[in-house]
Amino acid sequence: KAGVTQTPRYLIKTRGQQVTLSCSPISGHRSVSWYQQTPGQGLQFLFEYFSETQRNKGNFPGRFSGRQFSNSRSEMNVSTLELGDSALYLCASSFPPYNEQFFGPGTRLTVL
Amino acid sequence: AQSVTQLGSHVSVSEGALVLLRCNYSSSVPPYLFWYVQYPNQGLQLLLKYTSAATLVKGINGFEAEFKKSETSFHLTKPSAHMSDAAEYFCAVSEGNAGGTSYGKLTFGQGTILTVHP
Numbered sequence: 001k002a003g004v005t006q007t008p009r010y011l012i013k014t015r016g017q018q019v020t021l022s023c024s025p026i027s028g029h030r031s032v033s034w035y036q037q038t039p040g041q042g043l044q045f046l047f048e049y050f051s052e053t054q055r056n057k058g059n060f061p062g063r064f065s066g067r068q069f070s071n072s073r074s075e076m077n078v079s080t081l082e083l084g085d086s087a088l089y090l091c092a093s094s095f096p097p098y099n100e101q102f103f104g105p106g107t108r109l110t111v112l
Numbered sequence: 113a114q115s116v117t118q119l120g121s122h123v124s125v126s127e128g129a130l131v132l133l134r135c136n137y138s139s140s141v142p143p144y145l146f147w148y149v150q151y152p153n154q155g156l157q158l159l160l161k162y163t164s165a166a167t168l169v170k171g172i173n174g175f176e177a178e179f180k181k182s183e184t185s186f187h188l189t190k191p192s193a194h195m196s197d198a199a200e201y202f203c204a205v206s207e208g209n210a211g212g213t214s215y216g217k218l219t220f221g222q223g224t225i226l227t228v229h230p
Contacts (some may be wrong), residue, residue, distance in 0.1 A: 004155075031216040042223060044113045047218035076140065090155055094216055100146060101218060103155035 001026055004104035006091050018079040020086045021107045025072050025093030032056075032074040033068060033101060037088040046089075050076055078109075086111045114139040116206050118221035121168065126229050131190040132173075133224050135203035145186045146204045146218065156202065162186060171198070177224055198228045 005024045013019050023031050033056075036047040045058040049068035066076040072093070078085055088108050092101035119134040137143055144163050148156040162170025167179045177188045185205060204218040 033216040033219075035220075043218075043219050043220040045219065050216065058217075091224055092216075092218075093157075094183070100161045101216065102158065103148075105155045 001028075004091060004093050004102055006089075006104040006107050007106065008107060010108045012015045012112065013081050014112050015081055015083060016019045017081050018077065018083060018087065019090055019109060020075055020077045021091075021109075023074045023076075023091030023093075023104060025074070025091075025112045026095075026102055029093035029095050030072050031096075032100075033094070034066055034074070034076050035092065036060075037090055037106070038086075043090070045059065046076065055065075083111050083112045114143065114219050116203050116205050116219055116221035118224050120224055121222065122225045122227065122228040123152050124197075124229065125193045127195055131193045131226065132198065133188040133201050133203075135177075135186045135188065135221060136184050137186060137203070137205045139205055144206045145177075145179060145191070146206070147171065147175070147186075148202045148204060150200045150202065150223075152199075159188070178220075185223050188205065193226075193228045195228050195230065198226055200225045223228050 001077040002073040007022045031050045035043050037043050047066050052068045063079045068074045088106045090106045092103045094101045115138045117136045121215040125197050127132050146161045147159040149159050157173050160167050160169045162179045170176045175190045200223045202223050206218050
């Protein structure tokens with residue numbers, strides 16, 4: 001099976017812009033979770049989607065949003081970018097019951 | 113609320129020596145526990161998982177971990193370090209529900225960077 005794929009791998013934006021990141025889960029996986037990784041805050045949970053519904057949400061401002069499509073592919077959007085949004089954004093897919101998560105390579109976002 | 117503490121942000125060992133990476137968790141319900149490894153500029157790779165079936169869990173690349181409920185610990189070990197083990201390691205916890213399914217939210221420790229010297 002192909003692994004989790006994320007596009008693009010690298011992205012450079014300026015403050016105030018918005019960005020959309022894409023994630024394709026492993027075939028058959030219906031849960032997709034998003035994480036932000038920074039040197040200062042480590043790995044932080046953003047949100048999880050299961051069958052096109054947001055099932056879990058982390059403690060991030062409303063500028064961070066996501067959605068999931070019927071084929072389980074997911075996108076996350078960050079509006080009004082701030083310098084502090086520079087991070088590695090990781091997507092993971094999983095399958096019940098234990099939901100061990102399989103991670104993609106990440107999208108490295110740099111905000112200038 | 114669940115939380116994870118990894119003791120030691122950096123661990124250095126010699127090639128062939130024992131690797132011990134410490135992880136303590138806090139959870140209000142029986143947890144599911146995971147260890148992940150991350151190599152530079154890559155995503156996270158699952159090393160092993162604890163899902164209440166057995167307290168001693170064996171994973172890939174010769175790693176294993178023991179779940180100790182009384183100590184709320186899930187330390188990762190490998191008998192003999194190899195140069196290729198140099199990476200950052202993350203312990204994570206996911207809460208289970210009454211039906212035995214865990215949700216898609218992992219809470220991670222701050223990570224431990226493992227350095228292996230020749």
